[in-house]
Amino acid sequence: MDKNMVTNARELTNTEFFYGHKACAGCGGSLAVRLALKVLGQNSFVSLPPNCMSAVGFLFPQISFVTNAIIAPFAANAAVLSGIEAGAKALGLKDHHVVGFAGDGGTADIGIQALSGAIDRGDRIIYICYDNEAYMNTGIQQSGLTPYGARTTTSPAGKNLPGSIKMKKNMFEIVAAHGISYAATASIGYPEDYLKKVSKAAQCESTSYIHVMAPCCTGWGFPGERTIEIAKEAVDCGLWFLAEYENEKFTLNRKPSSFSPVKEYLMKQGRFRHLGDDDISIIERHRDHKWEKMLKNWDS
Amino acid sequence: MDRPKVVKYKEPERAEDYPVGATFKAGHLVQTNSGWRTFRPIIDQDKCIKCLRCFLVCPDGAIDKSGESLEIDYDFCKGCGVCAHECKVGAIRMVKEGADEDGR
Amino acid sequence: MRMAGRKIFISGDEAVAEAVRLVSPHVISAYPITPQTVAVERISDFVEDGSLQAEYIHVESEHSAMSAALGAAAVGARTFTATSSQGLLYMAEVLPYVSGARFPIVMMNANRALAVPWALLSDHRDSLSQLDSGWIQVYCEDAQETLDMIIQAYRVAEDERVMTPMMVNLDGFVLTHTYELVELPDQAALKSFLPDYSTDNKMDLDVPKSVCLAAMNHYMEYMMKQELDMRNVESIIEETDREYGDMFGRSYGGMIEQYMCDGADAVLVTLGSVTGTARVVVDSMRSEGYKVGLVKLRFMRPFPKAEIIEIGSKVKAIGVVDKDISVGYEGIVFTNVNSALSDLDRVPQRLNFIAGLGGRNVSKAHIRDMYMQLLEVAEGKEKEKIQFVNARCEYNG
Ligand SMILES: Cc1ncc(C[n+]2csc(CCOP(=O)(O)OP(=O)(O)O)c2C)c(N)n1
Ligand code: SF4
Ligand code: SF4
Ligand code: SF4
Ligand SMILES: [Mg+2]
Numbered sequence: 091m092d093k094n095m096v097t098n099a100r101e102l103t104n105t106e107f108f109y110g111h112k113a114c115a116g117c118g119g120s121l122a123v124r125l126a127l128k129v130l131g132q133n134s135f136v137s138l139p140p141n142c143m144s145a146v147g148f149l150f151p152q153i154s155f156v157t158n159a160i161i162a163p164f165a166a167n168a169a170v171l172s173g174i175e176a177g178a179k180a181l182g183l184k185d186h187h188v189v190g191f192a193g194d195g196g197t198a199d200i201g202i203q204a205l206s207g208a209i210d211r212g213d214r215i216i217y218i219c220y221d222n223e224a225y226m227n228t229g230i231q232q233s234g235l236t237p238y239g240a241r242t243t244t245s246p247a248g249k250n251l252p253g254s255i256k257m258k259k260n261m262f263e264i265v266a267a268h269g270i271s272y273a274a275t276a277s278i279g280y281p282e283d284y285l286k287k288v289s290k291a292a293q294c295e296s297t298s299y300i301h302v303m304a305p306c307c308t309g310w311g312f313p314g315e316r317t318i319e320i321a322k323e324a325v326d327c328g329l330w331f332l333a334e335y336e337n338e339k340f341t342l343n344r345k346p347s348s349f350s351p352v353k354e355y356l357m358k359q360g361r362f363r364h365l366g367d368d369d370i371s372i373i374e375r376h377r378d379h380k381w382e383k384m385l386k387n388w389d390s
Numbered sequence: 391m392d393r394p395k396v397v398k399y400k401e402p403e404r405a406e407d408y409p410v411g412a413t414f415k416a417g418h419l420v421q422t423n424s425g426w427r428t429f430r431p432i433i434d435q436d437k438c439i440k441c442l443r444c445f446l447v448c449p450d451g452a453i454d455k456s457g458e459s460l461e462i463d464y465d466f467c468k469g470c471g472v473c474a475h476e477c478k479v480g481a482i483r484m485v486k487e488g489a490d491e492d493g494r
Numbered sequence: 495m496r497m498a499g500r501k502i503f504i505s506g507d508e509a510v511a512e513a514v515r516l517v518s519p520h521v522i523s524a525y526p527i528t529p530q531t532v533a534v535e536r537i538s539d540f541v542e543d544g545s546l547q548a549e550y551i552h553v554e555s556e557h558s559a560m561s562a563a564l565g566a567a568a569v570g571a572r573t574f575t576a577t578s579s580q581g582l583l584y585m586a587e588v589l590p591y592v593s594g595a596r597f598p599i600v601m602m603n604a605n606r607a608l609a610v611p612w613a614l615l616s617d618h619r620d621s622l623s624q625l626d627s628g629w630i631q632v633y634c635e636d637a638q639e640t641l642d643m644i645i646q647a648y649r650v651a652e653d654e655r656v657m658t659p660m661m662v663n664l665d666g667f668v669l670t671h672t673y674e675l676v677e678l679p680d681q682a683a684l685k686s687f688l689p690d691y692s693t694d695n696k697m698d699l700d701v702p703k704s705v706c707l708a709a710m711n712h713y714m715e716y717m718m719k720q721e722l723d724m725r726n727v728e729s730i731i732e733e734t735d736r737e738y739g740d741m742f743g744r745s746y747g748g749m750i751e752q753y754m755c756d757g758a759d760a761v762l763v764t765l766g767s768v769t770g771t772a773r774v775v776v777d778s779m780r781s782e783g784y785k786v787g788l789v790k791l792r793f794m795r796p797f798p799k800a801e802i803i804e805i806g807s808k809v810k811a812i813g814v815v816d817k818d819i820s821v822g823y824e825g826i827v828f829t830n831v832n833s834a835l836s837d838l839d840r841v842p843q844r845l846n847f848i849a850g851l852g853g854r855n856v857s858k859a860h861i862r863d864m865y866m867q868l869l870e871v872a873e874g875k876e877k878e879k880i881q882f883v884n885a886r887c888e889y890n891g
Contacts, residue, residue, distance in 0.1 A: 099442035099455075106451040109394045110419040113449065115426060115470035121449040133699055135569065150709040151399045156417035158697035160568050161706040163588050166561030169553060173523060173565025173573075174697075176549035180520035180571055186699060204561065207554030281446050315471030318447050405718040410657050411596030411695050412709060412716055416702035 095289045096129045098282050103128055111154035112146040116314020118304035118321060119143055121278050122220040123191050126300075129288040130216070132157055133186040135174045139167040139201060141193040142227045142306075143220070165200045167192045168208035171215040187292055189216040194235035195225045197301075198259045205299075209268040212296040216288075219261065219299070222306035230309040234259040237329070238376065239369050240361045242309075247364040257376055265299045266335040273335040277303040279322025283332055283343060290334075303330045311360020320358060326350040328377045331384065340388035352377065391454045393463040394419055423450070427469030429484040435459045437481035444473035444482060499678045499742065506669035509637040509676050510576065510602045510662075511536030513644035515546045516684055519574040519600075521566035523551035525559045527581040528614055529666040530604040534576055556581040560588035560599075567597035568705050570696035572648065575599065578666060579606035579620045586624060592659045593628025594720065595706050596695055598651030599659040600644065601629075605766065605817075606666040607852040615853020616666040617817040618765060622794070622826040628720060630660040630727060631794040633766045638676045640664045642744055645679065645688060649734050652691050656727050658720075665767040667853070679742045687741055727796050749798035751790040752805065754780055758787030760811040760868035763802075763831055765791050768815055768849070768856050775861040786865045791827065802834040810872035811843040813864050815883075817850040824848075824880050843871040849883035860884055 096102055107127035113120035123143050127134060136159040138144040144161045147154040162170035167190045175188045192201055197219035208215060224242045225231040232245040232254050241253040265273045272294045276284040284302055291298035305321050307314040324330040328349040334341045352374050356362035365373075399420040402408050433444075438460065445453045445460060452467040453460055474482035504512065510533040514522070522541070524534045540546035549566075553559045556577050563573045577585060582603055592599050603621050607613040621631060630651065634640040640662065647660040664670060679687075697703055709716050732748035739745025754776050755761055764772050769790045776788045789805055789812075791798065806812060812835070816825025823829065828846040835841050847864050849856045860883050871877050878891040 099446040102446065104392055104454060104456045106393065109417065109451055110396075110423065110466055111450070112423070115449075115468035116472055117449050121447065124449065124451050125446075132702070135697055137565065145708065148704050148707040150412075150414055150704075150707050150712055151418060151420050153414050153416060153418040153704045153707065155704055156394065156702065158416060158699070158702045159704045160565070160697065161708070162565070163557065163561050163591060166558050166588070169523075169558035169561035170565035170568075172551055172553070172558075173521065173562035173567075174569055175565075176521045176523070176551050176562065177566030177569040177571030177573070180549045180566075181569065183569070183699065203554060204558045207558055210554070211552060213551075278447075313471070315475040317449070317470075317472055318476050402715070405715050405722055408712070408715050408719040410654075410719070410723070411705065412594050412707050413596075413695060413703055413705045414707055416704055 094293060095286060097286045097289070102285065103131070107132065107156040108147065108154055109156060110152065112149060113142060114308045114314065116307045116317045118278050118306060118317045119220045119222055120146070122218065122302045122304040125281060125285060126189065126218055126288045127157060129285055130187045130189055130292055134158070135178070135186060135188045137162045137167055137170045137174065137190045139164045139192050139196040140227065141196050143191055145227050164196060166204045167196060167201050168204040168215070168217060171217065172208045172211065172213040175213050175215050187216060188214065189218065191218050191220055193226065194219060194221045194223055195233040198234040198261050206268065209265060209270050209297045209299070214296055216291045217297065217299045219301045220304040221301060222304050222309060224309050226306050226309045235261065238373055239365045241364060242361070252365060252369045253361070262301050262333065266340065269338065270299055271296045271336065272298040275301045275331060275333050277321045277325050277330055277332065279303070279318055279320070279325055280332060287334070309361070312358055316358065323350060323355045327352045327355040328381060329355065329373070333388065342384055342388050342390035345390045391461045391463060392456045393454055393466065396420060396422055396465065422465040423468050424465050427467065427487050429469045429471060430464070430487050431462060431467060431469065431471070431473050431482050432485050433460055433462065434481045434483065437479055439479055441478065443476050443478065447476050448473055499680050501675050501677045503673055504637065504676050505532065505671050505673050506637040506640050506664050507532035507671065508536055509641040510644055511540065512678060513641045514574050515540045516679065516681065517645055517648050517688060518546060519548055520571035521549045521551065521563065522574045523553050523559045523562035523566070524576045525553055525556045525581060527578045529606060529670040530576050530578040530602065532670065533602060556585040557588060560585040560592065563599050564588060564592055564595070564597065567592070567599050568595070568697050570693055572691040573599045576602040578604035579608055582620045582624065583608065586627070589624055589627035589629060591706055594716070596657040597659060598657055600647045600651055601659065601661050602644065603661050603663045604666040604670045605663050613852035614666070616668055617851050617853065619818040621661060621663050622818045625795055625826070628658070629795065630658055632660065632662055632792055633794065634662065634664045634669065635767055635769045635790065637669060637672070637674045638744070639746060640669065641676055642738065645684065646734050646738055649688050650727070650731055653730050655723070656730055657693070657695060658724065658727065663766065668767045683741055687738065724796050728798070731793065746792060749793045750801045751792060753788040753790065755787035755789065755805060755808070757785055758809055759785040759872045760813070760865060761787040761789050761805060761809050762861070762864060762868070763789045763791055763812060763814045763827065765794070765817065765827055768817065771856060771858055772861050775858050775865065779862065779865055784865065784869065794830070797830055797834070799834040802831055803837055806835045806838050806842055809842050811845070811868040813845045813847055813868045815847045815849050815864070819848050819851065844879070845871060845877055846880045847883050848880065854884055856883065
């Protein structure tokens with residue numbers, strides 16, 4: 091294996107680059123940022139649009155990024171990354187990484203145009219979407235990556251609606267459809283797999299994209315200590331998946347022989363607790379359909 | 391332990407002394423997060439097998455692996471309990487703040 | 495010492511491109527919009543043929559154009575972008591980012607009417623809607639001034655006492671697409687006028703920083719700092735204009751240019767290319783014995799308050815030509831001029847001429863009529879204070 095690959099805690103530096111921030115205790119997103127920066131190191135230029143991670147990390151005079159960092163306009167994290175990379179190149183800077191962390195909203199909704207532009211140009215940037223399945227920083231509103239049945243403040247569950255009535259936008263495949271050189275899905279419940287993917291992205295000569303599931307205890311309604319457990323279970327029950335896209339091929343990194351019960355995963359979270367069996371079977375059917383396609387068309 | 395420390399920050403007395411631009415030095419911490427904790431994680435070093443899982447998954451990076459044994463930076467540990475929940479051998483206990491080590 | 499340069503026959507858009515080639519930014523990010531397009535096309539040609547060594551980012555929108563420029567400026571790169579009208583408003587969110595972060599990005603804006611109704615021709619409603627964005631704004635009269643001001647803009651914006659972005663405005667089509675003989679400054683002399691850009695206000699691998707940060711409890715003080723620094727910009731604009739004049743033989747008077755204002759009873763205040771027409775009218779009216787003058791307002795931010803007060807104290811009537819309107823009130827330039835004049839004990843008579851909206855023609859005859867009305871109000875006659883000039887139909891004033 092490549093000497094630059096970081097695949098476990100032993101290889102990971104002890105130094106912290108995102109420290110003293112004000113994220114909720116047990117926040118999954120902050121772990122996604124922390125681990126990625128530990129792989130990428132001090133010579134990183136980090137850009138974040140408005141989201142929980144920028145809100146908790148840039149509170150002058152409490153500055154939590156130890157690396158260089160910038161808050162980008164919400165719709166334009168990828169464009170700011172492109173600009174940083176172009177500027178660094180023109181100034182002859184070497185041995186640095188340009189990395190962005192945007193939430194699900196900042197990626198799949200308002201930021202998708204700029205992201206598409208950057209991938210299309212092939213700019214050498216690492217774009218990490220930490221997916222907490224709603225607009226958390228503004229108080230848990232529905233985003234394009236909110237799953238079916240999730241209660242958010244703009245998709246309330248009531249007599250008439252089960253919460254969100256749409257499935258997650260398929261960001262990973264939308265990104266892959268650009269012919270990007272490297273894209274991956276990950277989960278902080280499988281941190282070693284995530285580290286490996288960040289290492290791979292770091293070596294990529296053009297745009298790379300990682301979509302990491304990062305549960306939000308506050309918005310999802312579970313005790314903070316369970317963040318890793320929930321993130322792992324999302325994969326184990328089949329509602330999330332670990333995959334890569336490179337050399338124009340999709341690969342499933344993890345193929346469970348059987349899924350853990352979806353219902354258990356859902357019932358651990360306040361946002362799903364209102365769901366009845368009918369809704370749960372809608373979710374299961376959608377999962378099965380997705381896996382059928384993945385198993386048929388992707389390598390594993 | 392090798393973790394960032396809080397520094398003293400003196401507010402500018404004159405507007406002219408503010409930075410040019412909404413810009414400030416990286417990694418500048420002026421307050422701890424220890425006040426957030428209701429429970430405090432305590433590592434039982436005898437039980438610990440140094441698998442580093444807690445170091446890996448702490449969202450706040452408050453567990454340091456540079457020494458002989460793992461150390462928690464109580465200035466920045468928020469007491470979320472992730473480490474204790476994830477420790478496979480049960481080497482981390484969450485003890486109520488203000489109570490003694492045995493939780494009394 | 496005055497250095498003569500090469501003269502070429504080019505349009506305003508091409509003058510922008512030539513100026514950009516001369517100042518050689520590290521990064522250019524732009525998105526096409528009429529009538530700015532020729533500028534970015536020429537710049538692309540220069541990048542292609544190697545005469546301009548820059549990274550050209552083909553962004554997918556104006557919002558991204560300014561955001562990419564922000565990113566590049568944030569690592570200390572000299573940066574250029576260009577837009578117009580809808581494009582300027584589309585990037586509006588990012589303008590206060592750039593000024594608040596104090597990045598000296600220079601942007602060309604081809605002034606064009608805002609939709610709707612759609613119109614491709616020039617008025618000033620686009621840039622004037624962004625007066626409060628924290629950018630320095632200058633308006634040019636011809637292609638030569640445009641070229642000179644793009645160059646001066648970098649010198650002013652990058653001055654460490656300034657560190658503020660600058661928008662160089664030129665009227666769409668009237669300037670962007672009209673050809674004239676333009677003198678290019680000598681490249682070697684330009685190097686000493688505009689040194690390479692370097693700054694501490696950037697993300698730096700040796701001195702890492704957080705930029706565009708959140709300062710909830712210190713927001714007010716950061717803004718105070720920005721305002722206090724902006725108050726010093728006027729003298730730096732003037733010093734730059736003088737030095738440029740000494741080196742290249744052209745200077746423009748700094749914040750404003752007064753044309754035949756000595757002994758004038760009535761003056762018109764203009765912005766942009768309409769100034770050229772007004773000059774001709776002033777010349778002919780002066781030869782007929784009318785005491786008229788012209789104030790070419792060059793900068794809208796910072797606003798030349800002291801200069802306006804000084805003129806106001808000398809004349810009996812001031813007219814403001816606004817190629818814009820703040821619907822529900824009056825012309826935007828008029829509001830600004832009035833607020834300066836309110837410091838006077840004796841305020842001259844004032845008329846506001848709303849003209850040229852959507853590129854409606856403003857002829858010599860129209861301007862002459864404005865002067866005649868001003869001379870009449872100077873003598874105590876009453877006139878409608880806010881007037882539409884050259885409308886196709888009557889209206890209730
Ligand atoms: C242009 C613009 N629109 C809306 C907002 C308000 N806003 C700030 S953060 C945020 C939510 C971000 O959600 P996401 O990207 O999923 O990140 P999260 O907060 O969940 O971490 C929103 C809507 C904004 N800052 N800018
Ligand atoms: S609301 Fe959720 S994503 Fe935001 S800081 Fe808290 S736990 Fe993290
Ligand atoms: S997870 Fe438990 S066993 Fe592993 S290093 Fe931490 S305390 Fe020790
Ligand atoms: S309780 Fe939470 S913050 Fe404290 S050390 Fe454990 S995982 Fe880290
Ligand atoms: Mg989110």
